[in-house]
Amino acid sequence: MLQVRIHGRGGQGVVTAAELLSIAVFLDGKYALAFPSFGSERTGAPVAAFCRIADRPIRTREPVIHPDVVIVQDSTLLYHVDVFGGLHPEGYLIINSSRTAPELGIEERCASLPDGHWCIFPATEIALKHLHRPVPNSALLAGFAALTQSVSLSSILRAIQERFPGALGTQNMEVAKEAFGVVRERLGRTDSTAAGEPLAAPA
Amino acid sequence: MRYQREGSQAIAQAVALCRPEVMACYPISPQTHIVEALSRMVKAGEIGSCQFLNVESEFAALSVLIGASAMGARAYTATTSQGLLFMAEAVYNAAGLGLPIVMTIANRALSAPINIWNDHSDSMALRDAGWIQLFAEDGQEAADLHIQAFRLAEELSCPVMVCVDGYILTHAYEPVDLPSQTEVDAYLPPYEPVFVLDPADPISIGAMVGPEAYPEVRYLAHHKHLRALDMIPRLQQEFATSIGRTSGGLLHSYRTEEAHTIVVALGSVNGTIKEAVDELRAEGMAVGAVKLCAYRPFPSQALRHAVEQAERVIVVEKDLSVGKGGIVSSEVKMALHGLPTVVDTVIAGLGGRAITQASLVRMIKAACEEGLEEPHFLDLNWEVVNNELARQQETRRSGSTPENVLREVGPFGVRVQ
Helix, strand or coil, X not given: CXXXXXXXXXXXXXXXXXXXXXXXXXHCCCEEEEEECCCCCCCCCEEEEEEEEECCCCCCCCCCCCCCEEEECCHHHHHCCCXXXXXXXXXXXXXXXXXXXXXXXXXXXXXXXXXXCEEEECHHHHHHHHHCCCCCHHHHHHHHHHHHCCCCHHHHHHHHHHHCCCHHHHHHHHHHHHHHHHHHHHCCCCCCCCCCCCCCCCC | CEEEEEHXXXXXXXXXXXXXXXXEECCCCCCCHHHHHHHHHHHCCCXXXXXXXXXXXXXXXHHHHHHHHHCCCXXXXXXXXXXXXXXXXXXXXXXXXXXXXXXXXXXXCCCCCCCCCCCCXXXXXXXXXXXXXXXXXXXXXXHHHHHHHHHHHHHHCCCEEEEEECCCCCCCEEEEECCCHHHHHHHCCCCCCCCCCCCCCCCCCCCCCCCCCHHHHHHHHHHHXXXXXXXXXXXXXXXXXXXXXXXXXXXXXXXXXXXXXXEEEECCHHHHHHHHHHHHXXXXXCEEEEEECEEECCCHHHHHHHHCCXXXXXXXXXXXXXXXXXXXXXXHHHHCCCCCCEEEEEECCHHHCCCCHHHHHHHHXXXXXXXXXXXXXXXXXXXXXXXXXXXXXXXXXXXXXXXXXXXXXXXXXXXXX
């Protein structure tokens, strides 16, 4: 089982991100269970959402306490929410920021993870370019696909298209495709198995 | 067909497959995505000639459905929390009149203090109103139970609440398999009322019933629930045969063979309990679980049969009878009357407090090794409780308890758990 926790602020689409991820996993033929942390519903307040991914039906309903993957939509949360809490030592980390790990003051944290298990990239900027709106979801989900290879990019694109029909969907798909390329480039991946076989979850 | 769906959307689709004829809903908080989705389907003409009424309150919603149901219409609504309390008077009336309305309860805590999160306080408050209460474990069962609920309600002429954990199930995206319209039509025939208000053939219902007949009428309401104890497993069986899933029924046992300890619970927490059972079984502890699907009628005999070999039954419940303790555990104790079984009450998950596998495992081990105090409050922060008790001891003007406790625990949403 791969356990994913997404951190953001109310209004940034944390819950939608977890939902879309679960749909993409479902489209890949695996099991997923996504749910919000049911935090306060104020815009801007710290919120979290969860998605579990597995090869068999998922029964547990507890929040994700020991994530294998942490996605941070808003890097200002790094300083007052324990976003890394319980993260598996060999887990994955994705942060939306145009700054670097040292600039964010999380160099050590990132260095503690295995090579190729973390990526900080400007998801909001990619979204602004195609959507003219600061909504980093599609970019982060594509980044997740590129980094963990636990869901295919094609299913992420299909989930986006189903949720946002029309031009909005098309623009979001452009965001996702660009983000996928950006993350793969940063990881130095040039192989052709872009949307290929998923990696096993860390033990 | 299988979909990855939000629980509320799956329920809405299942309800639509049941061809409801009248839905009445109060469209502001506390409400669910269920009626939002259904209202869209009605507007798009996807549910035949179904009428959707936006009303001015939950009380009005159920009152409208009482009228609609008495006119012979298949009637549905959904509510939660304060909404259910606000319709309480009509809840009793619907049952007293024997009207087969189906209502989803997206289980949530009650105020005060204001809390919008999940527990079972709302439906527990109305447990004695005469409605059948069925509890769903996951999105799939939530969808399936609605189809069975209309059939059960209409065969018995008794309203049914389908209780679905608020947020935990209503807002979770998970795979749900929905039957086809043909399959549902075969399982659920058109509603054939036992009486109908018809201007062309007038009758009166809701008569004044004095002491000369009231006890008999009430007994007959109770008798209806006794019949439901036989009917619920039969309808589950028919559903399994025609649609291929074993959702519903009175209860489900999980790894209870040779179990010395059995955990009993309602609703979605059973998923996490099963994981805890697997963990303990792997360590060699003979632990099992029983999920109560039917809560009203209470399946005393079936439960007794399911747990009678165990030395200990631990009832994990998301409610609190203030001044008493457990509600479900009291009923479990009555069902096990005369047996040497120890019954523990574990109050858990109040107001949305997460129930974790680790906490369940710790609690079950503690129960087996040294026993539990009665009732046991799972993961209660005793430091916070004792500090507030000390404040109250110290000064008369100790302030408002919820605010005092809030100040102590700090801002919400900063911690992950």
